[in-house]
Amino acid sequence: MELVAPVVEWLIVAFVFAMGLAALAVVVMFLLDISQREDAVRRNYPVIGRFRGIFTKLGEFFRQYFFAMDREEMPFNRAQRDWVYTAAKGQGNTVAFGSTKNLSIPGTPIFVNAVFPPLDDQFALTKPLQIGPYARHPYMAPSIFNISGMSFGALSQPAVEALSMGAKEAGIWLNTGEGGLSPHHLVAECDIVFQIGTAKFGVRDHDGNLSDDKLRAVASKPQVRMFELKLAQGAKPGKGGILPAAKIDAEVAEIRGVPMGKDAVSPNRHAEIDNFGDLLDVIGHIRDVTGKPVGFKTVIGSSDAYEELFEMIRARGPECAPDFITIDGGEGGTGAAPMPLMDMVGMPLREALLRMVDMRDKFGLKNRIRIIASGKMVNPGDVAWAICAGADFVTSARGFMFSLGCIQALKCNKNTCPTGITTHDPHLQRGLVPERKYIKVANFAKAVVKEVEMIAHSVGVAEPRLMRRRHVRIVQANGDSIVLRHIRPSFGGDDLPASLNPNTAPVQAPDSRK
Structure with missing residues (x-):
């Protein structure tokens, strides 16, 4: 017990000293903010206004990890990045239960599977x-x-x-x-x-x-x-x-x-x-x-x-x-x-x-x-x-x-x-x-x-x-x-309608007069 008392006293002194420094820092920031002329928010709301800048800078990171859905983020969403990360590890990219991709968004490509694909x-x-x-x-x-x-x-x-x-x-x-x-x-x-x-x-x-x-x-x-x-x-x-x-x-x-x-x-x-x-x-x-x-x-x-x-x-x-x-x-x-x-x-x-x-x-x-x-x-x-x-x-x-x-x-x-x-x-x-x-x-x-x-x-x-x-x-x-x-029909030939395809001759019916 004789050793505990001095330690507690030193902790109290350290805490008071730290609080004093914190208070001094707040006073300094208050004076700086209220006297500066560049930032209206900080001038009108000294010290508290600083949090807006902090949260703005941290916002992109919070959105990335906590708030944005898998397919919402720009320029590349989490689903795109995760596919690359998984592929880079050499792991399988199979998924379970169902796709999370919204297939109704205009511009989404949907590939046409063959009725009888190659073996x-x-x-x-x-x-x-x-x-x-x-x-x-x-x-x-x-x-x-x-x-x-x-x-x-x-x-x-x-x-x-x-x-x-x-x-x-x-x-x-x-x-x-x-x-x-x-x-x-x-x-x-x-x-x-x-x-x-x-x-x-x-x-x-x-x-x-x-x-x-x-x-x-x-x-x-x-x-x-x-x-x-x-x-x-x-x-x-x-x-x-x-x-x-x-x-x-x-x-x-x-x-x-x-x-x-x-x-x-x-x-x-x-x-x-x-x-x-x-x-x-x-x-x-x-x-x-x-x-x-x-x-x-x-x-x-x-x-x-x-x-x-x-x-x-x-x-x-x-x-x-x-x-x-x-x-x-x-x-x-x-x-x-x-x-x-x-x-x-x-x-x-x-x-x-x-x-x-x-x-x-x-x-x-x-x-x-x-x-x-x-x-x-x-x-x-x-x-x-x-x-x-x-x-x-x-x-x-x-x-x-x-x-x-x-x-x-x-x-x-x-x-x-x-x-x-x-x-x-x-x-x-x-x-x-x-x-x-x-x-x-x-x-x-x-x-x-x-x-x-x-x-x-x-x-x-x-x-x-x-x-x-x-x-x-x-x-x-x-x-x-x-x-x-x-x-958008192509000029490659096989994607053109038959009537427009220069490489496809129209089928002629046999002439019954011959």
Whole structure:
């Protein structure tokens, strides 16, 4: 008891002291709030008004974990993310009791299962598809599902290394994004698509112009299979890339050729490309210098503008055509973009893809130009829809970020990513171990392809690229669904009504007079 009394006294003193400090802090905050002139709420309600700011910042996290339903959250809901997480772990994605997906929402795709689907032993795997028949080194692309452009700098070193190793394991390509080719892209010798952005990072000379010598140096690496000229991306069409200064360390600065301490802002377009003729000239030049297939990535504002491109290709000849066109939807994402561009500029992928596919097929270039769909494609249903619509390949960026462990913290532009994916803070990066995460990247890619093949088998075809618009229905505003080919007939032939199909001769009745 003799020892207890002094301890209690000290605890009382400590408590009183702590309360005194707390009271002093409240008084200081009161005086600061009532005297400041920037925030009206804090000025009118000193101290208490501070809780509004705290709750506003915490609101997105509380909604994500406690309040939002599985299929409500944006930009990706919990059901979408959970599918990726489960697939990345290599676990089965079977569910019990019934679907939680609301099938009455307009725009929802519903696949048309065959009455008599192929038997299980008739199931065929996805076949490789050639890109760039006029290039000296065409690319036989093995997978329909690949990794979209994400730059080193926007992503951390361990994230890029995990993607490289995962791509090699899954047999898919990895797009470098516009930030140049880093050693981390090459750690696993996976297939690489080198993206040339408007700033030409990695292949620019001292004046910022395209350097043929640097193009040859990049093309000399056998892992680099194709070059993609980025005209625009979905999150910010009409504006160049933005890498915040906080994410530019010495290595990023050296690879990109930019100074540290200031944002790296790419031009809004390629200065030397003023029209479609210039675009075809630059594509042809890069293909001649590198010997590799070359295409371009863009966002469609109006498909009418691209009529001139295809007319020009027809006049010049198929050898001048881009080897592929990547269509990014206006709903695409990025680490940093102005909200008006992200929210309101650019045609959504579900409309843009159909328009570009039809334009290509209308001019008879289906077997010459490959179409790559990009934009919020993270689940098998998304990929299967894109293939039905006419895409030859689908790429995803954020899907693979989820496979790395992204929790949609929405901190990509602040160098504070809690999962180590989009930060250059060594303390945060240590949480991402490439030697473990790459397996999840590969599992996710394999799961998507497997389940797209499953959908293809269910609708009655032996290979995903044999799916057509007749194999998917789209839910309308009244709740009914309509086959996609009736909403937008294709120029591919077999999806057209017989009366409009140039490849289908009408059946002639025998002439009784003969």
